[in-house]
Amino acid sequence: xxxxxxxxxxxxxxxxxxxxxxxxxxxxxxxxxxxxxxxxxxxxxxxxxxxxxxxxxxxxxxxxxxx
Amino acid sequence: xxxxxxxxxxxxxxxxxxxxxxxxxxxxxxxxxxxxxxxxxxxxxxxxxxxxxxxxxxxxxxxxxxxxxxxxxxxxxxxxxxxxxxxxxxxxxxxxxxxxxxxxxxxxxxxxxxxxxxxxxxxxxxxxxxxxxxxxxxxxxxxxxxxxxxxxxxxxxxxxxxxxxxxxxxxxxxxxxxxxxxxxxxxxxxxxxxxxxxxxxxxxxxxxxxxxxxxxxxxxxxxxxxxxxxxxxxxxxxxxxxxxxxxxxxxxxxxxxxxxxxxxxxxxxxxxxxxxxxxxxxxxxx
Numbered sequence: 001x002x003x004x005x006x007x008x009x010x011x012x013x014x015x016x017x018x019x020x021x022x023x024x025x026x027x028x029x030x031x032x033x034x035x036x037x038x039x040x041x042x043x044x045x046x047x048x049x050x051x052x053x054x055x056x057x058x059x060x061x062x063x064x065x066x067x
Numbered sequence: 068x069x070x071x072x073x074x075x076x077x078x079x080x081x082x083x084x085x086x087x088x089x090x091x092x093x094x095x096x097x098x099x100x101x102x103x104x105x106x107x108x109x110x111x112x113x114x115x116x117x118x119x120x121x122x123x124x125x126x127x128x129x130x131x132x133x134x135x136x137x138x139x140x141x142x143x144x145x146x147x148x149x150x151x152x153x154x155x156x157x158x159x160x161x162x163x164x165x166x167x168x169x170x171x172x173x174x175x176x177x178x179x180x181x182x183x184x185x186x187x188x189x190x191x192x193x194x195x196x197x198x199x200x201x202x203x204x205x206x207x208x209x210x211x212x213x214x215x216x217x218x219x220x221x222x223x224x225x226x227x228x229x230x231x232x233x234x235x236x237x238x239x240x241x242x243x244x245x246x247x248x249x250x251x252x253x254x255x256x257x258x259x260x261x262x263x264x265x266x267x268x269x270x271x272x273x274x275x276x277x278x279x280x281x282x283x284x285x286x287x288x289x290x291x292x293x294x295x296x297x298x299x300x301x302x303x304x305x306x307x308x309x310x311x312x313x314x315x316x317x318x319x320x321x322x323x324x325x326x327x328x329x330x331x332x333x334x335x336x337x338x339x340x341x342x343x344x345x346x347x348x349x350x351x352x353x
Contacts, residue, residue, distance in 0.1 A: 003323070010316040013309055020306050024350075027284025029235045029255065033350050040343050047317075047336045054329055 004058040011051045018044045070122055077119045077126050084130055085115055088137035095144060101158035101207055107140045159207035165200050168216065178205055189213060232349040234282045241278030241288065254280040261286075268297055283350075307344070307351040314340040 018041055025037035088111065089096065099105045111133055118129020147154040162174050164185060175185065186197065188211040194200060203213040224231045238250040240261060251261065264286045265272060278288040285300035314337055321333030 003320075006316070007320060010313055010320070013313050013316075017306065017309055017313060020302065024283065024303070024306070029282040029284070030233050033232055033283065036346060036350055040347055043339060043343055047339060050332055050336055054332065057329070 002062070004055065004062055007051060007055055007058060011048065011055060014044055014048045014051065018048065073122060074119060080126070080130070081115045081119050081133070084133055085111070088133060092137055092140050092144075096140065099208065103143055103157050104140065105208060107136050111136045161204040161206050161212075163202070164205050164211065165197070165203035165213070168198065168201055170197065174205075180205070185211070230349045237279040237281045239277070239279050240286070241272065241275045243277075244273045244275055244291075246272070250280070254284070256280065256284070270295075270297065303351045307347070310340070310344050310347065310351075314344060 021037050021041040021044065025034050025041060028034045028037060096104055096108055099108055114129055114132045114136070118124070118126050118133075121129075143157055147157060162178050164171060164174055164178075164180070170182070170185070175182070185203075189195075189197065189200065189203070192211070192213055194213055194215070199215055199219045200213050201216045203211055205211055238254040240247055240250045240254065240256070246258065246261065251257065262272070265275070265288075268286070268288060270288060270290055274290045274292065275288045276291050278286055280286050283303065285302065287300065288297055290297060317333050317337035317340055321330050321337060324330050324333065
């Protein structure tokens, strides 16, 4: 396992979390729960962006792990 | 023999009449909150019984009395809604028996209550020590309601300053293997969603005896075959676990990277993630 693949794995699980939060926000009936899930989804989206940027950086540094 | 036939006929007539009267008077009569409702309920019953079996009397007299009692009850209910004074007279007021933790002896005497009777009624509410009670009132219907002192009340999440997610009432969507459209609509779902969820649980609609959707949109079902285990919904606890794992990953990255800029970025995001976990905790556990 390399650093790049670890970060990619984390990125993938963040994507999963984001989609689950989205579905919970849509399925919940309580307004405050809906808001909490939706806000969290947006925050996760920001973290995801940071990680995506880092993945690109890593790929540039270690081109053999591109993919 | 003639008597038998007449009793049967009268019974049917009064069953219909009582059904109509109680429907008109409504649920309030059943709860018998006030003295008046209590008395009129008993009286209507005994008039009906008397009129059915009292063959020597004209049954229409009894029917008239039942109808009259019904009308007067509705009238009293209506007037009580309109006037506070009328309400106080007809429905009566509660009598305070314990105030500020002290028994009010004059009020006990006024209601002709002995201390034994008061403590029996308190014991029925699992209160064995009068000193634990802050305030108790004798309701118009003769029940005692008591407010315990704050330190004797059951502990609630609010006392512990815990944040709890608000939960809406669950909606019943499946009963006896049939879809309940009303519940499905109330929970904001449709048939396609229901079939997908059932497929996820690998059960068919015909096998489900009872199914409910909670306020997070998770479905729980009871199936006819009690030997088969249906998985409990685990989406939210699993999501919590993966949130925690992602947070830990970010921390590890921040420790293991040499690049200062990335270190900072990982650290920041790990902190944001921790904040998220704290915020979602009440919604995701249980």
